Amino acid sequence: MAVTPLSPVSSDALTSLDTQLTGEAIAYEHPDYDRARRVWNGMIDRRPALIARCADPADVVACVNFARVRELPLAVRGGGHGVAGHALCDAGLVIDLSRMKWIEIDPDARTARAQGGCTLGELDRETQRRGLAAPLGVVSRTGIAGLTLSGGMGWLRRKHGLSCDNLISAQIVTADGRLVTASDDENADLFWAIRGGGGNFGVVTSFEYRLHPVGPEVFVCFVLYPAERACAVLRFCERYLDDAPQELAPIAILGRVSNAGDFPPEARGQPYVGLLAPYAGDAAEGERVVQPLRELGEPIADLSDVMSWTEAQAMLDDDYPVGWRYYWKSVNVPELREEVIERLVQHAAAAPSPHSTIDVWYQGGAIARIGEQATAFANRSEPYLLGIEGNSEAGAAAEENVAWVRETFADMRSLCGRGVYLNFPGFLEEGEELLREGYGTNYERLRELKSKYDPTNVFRLNANIEPMKGGR
Numbered sequence: 365m366a367v368t369p370l371s372p373v374s375s376d377a378l379t380s381l382d383t384q385l386t387g388e389a390i391a392y393e394h395p396d397y398d399r400a401r402r403v404w405n406g407m408i409d410r411r412p413a414l415i416a417r418c419a420d421p422a423d424v425v426a427c428v429n430f431a432r433v434r435e436l437p438l439a440v441r442g443g444g445h446g447v448a449g450h451a452l453c454d455a456g457l458v459i460d461l462s463r464m465k466w467i468e469i470d471p472d473a474r475t476a477r478a479q480g481g482c483t484l485g486e487l488d489r490e491t492q493r494r495g496l497a498a499p500l501g502v503v504s505r506t507g508i509a510g511l512t513l514s515g516g517m518g519w520l521r522r523k524h525g526l527s528c529d530n531l532i533s534a535q536i537v538t539a540d541g542r543l544v545t546a547s548d549d550e551n552a553d554l555f556w557a558i559r560g561g562g563g564n565f566g567v568v569t570s571f572e573y574r575l576h577p578v579g580p581e582v583f584v585c586f587v588l589y590p591a592e593r594a595c596a597v598l599r600f601c602e603r604y605l606d607d608a609p610q611e612l613a614p615i616a617i618l619g620r621v622s623n624a625g626d627f628p629p630e631a632r633g634q635p636y637v638g639l640l641a642p643y644a645g646d647a648a649e650g651e652r653v654v655q656p657l658r659e660l661g662e663p664i665a666d667l668s669d670v671m672s673w674t675e676a677q678a679m680l681d682d683d684y685p686v687g688w689r690y691y692w693k694s695v696n697v698p699e700l701r702e703e704v705i706e707r708l709v710q711h712a713a714a715a716p717s718p719h720s721t722i723d724v725w726y727q728g729g730a731i732a733r734i735g736e737q738a739t740a741f742a743n744r745s746e747p748y749l750l751g752i753e754g755n756s757e758a759g760a761a762a763e764e765n766v767a768w769v770r771e772t773f774a775d776m777r778s779l780c781g782r783g784v785y786l787n788f789p790g791f792l793e794e795g796e797e798l799l800r801e802g803y804g805t806n807y808e809r810l811r812e813l814k815s816k817y818d819p820t821n822v823f824r825l826n827a828n829i830e831p832m833k834g835g836r
């Protein structure tokens with residue numbers, strides 16, 4: 365077996381790991397090496413010593429033991445959609461779960477078990493065969509693993525909560541190489557920690573979710589207004605949600621009309637404010653409920669329609685091609701004051717890339733009904749989350765885009781923003797202060813549990829919680 369020039373371990377050692385695996389070990393000279401080290405974000409270019417495409421939990425145990433004993437950098441790859449690219453590392457070992465895609469549905473109990481390499485779309489496809497759905501995110505190619513471990517916010521969030529709120533149990537390989545169950549009844553502290561604590565506590569080999577009846581058809585509101593209507597549109601939506609059924613969980617998008625898709629030619633390039641929301645209940649009822657959101661002035665385009673739940677879950681997929689250059693940040697804002705909205709409109713219009721957007725996630729509902737310390741996921745009572753997405757094409761220079769995201773983020777924070785959602789900010793250059801805000805009031809307990817379950821910080825390539833010196 366060949367080794368990368370950067371590898372701190374010998375070829376013999378890597379071969380010894382290879383012989384223990386049922387799955388595949390991909391090192392530097394493997395013909396698939398360059399494909400295997402590619403992740404969704406084209407800004408990430410890392411060269412691991414070995415990528416272990418695990419076939420089962422025993423493979424994961426072997427990899428964790430191998431990396432811990434040799435103090436090797438260890439990365440964990442679920443769906444490879446983490447914005448910061450922590451799914452890869454230089455000169456270390458990658459536990460790649462992309463082969464582990466087994467799914468089992470219990471339609472009577474309304475539960476699903478899914479292995480850590482599944483994408484949202486793969487799980488949605490299976491659950492929808494039984495008319496059910498797990499609360500997941502809004503792009504079907506994202507991995508369930510990273511998404512769930514740091515929260516998981518999608519169209520069902522106001523009705524049923526986050527992905528992590530719908531977790532019943534997980535199988536997890538801890539830093540000492542044990543495969544354990546985490547649930548309310550077994551290792552309850554670990555179960556608390558993985559519902560918001562990200563990849564800090566081990567490698568989750570499978571997740572068990574609570575499912576809900578959804579679909580098969582839903583009504584999707586997708587209406588675009590000129591950006592100068594932003595204040596009226598966002599404020600109306602805010603008021604409307606006070607009494608609207610929680611099946612409605614919109615995202616407001618500020619951007620510029622794309623050259624692709626079904627938009628009228630004269631609208632292309634025009635700054636818009638859009639409202640996007642599948643109604644996660646009866647389709648006819650959904651059309652009625654979203655109607656007021658479609659009457660907020662003369663729209664640029666109204667593409668609202670009935671579609672299947674799986675189509676609704678995938679309708680944003682093409683906006684995020686693999687290999688483009690992405691730089692994202694997020695910040696919670698306590699209220700959508702006029703000044704905040706005006707500044708958002710200005711920032712969105714100034715974005716150097718036509719593919720960049722600022723997204724306003726309306727939160728509340730089931731997210732906020734769960735106690736702040738009931739799971740590790742923090743900042744539950746924040747009403748709005750801004751996702752600032754710098755998206756540029758594969759060949760484009762990213763610097764201007766990165767500067768735009770940073771500037772917008774800094775401006776929002778200086779105005780009123782606080783806290784971050786740890787699934788969106790890929791790059792936490794702001795350091796520990798921001799990390800602490802992301803984990804909020806749960807940070808100290810998370811640190812204690814990190815010291816208990818991973819005292820030497822084997823799992824550190826993530827939004828890392830440092831263990832206390834000397835363990836717990």
Ligand SMILES: Cc1cc2nc3c(=O)[nH]c(=O)nc-3n(C[C@H](O)[C@H](O)[C@H](O)COP(=O)(O)OP(=O)(O)OC[C@H]3O[C@@H](n4cnc5c(N)ncnc54)[C@H](O)[C@@H]3O)c2cc1C
Nearest residue numbers: 442443444445446450480501502507509510511517563568
């Ligand atoms: C196009 C796109 C759309 C998105 N939409 C949403 C959305 O609608 N809602 C939302 O909440 N988030 C969304 N996100 C953010 C997304 O939840 C995170 O990027 C998440 O980390 C992706 O998970 P992954 O498994 O694909 O990522 P990976 O890059 O594979 O993993 C990210 C990190 O998660 C940890 N991890 C992954 N797998 C495991 C495992 N099995 N065990 C332990 N740790 C693990 C590791 O620390 C890893 O570095 C989106 C991201 C993208 C790129």
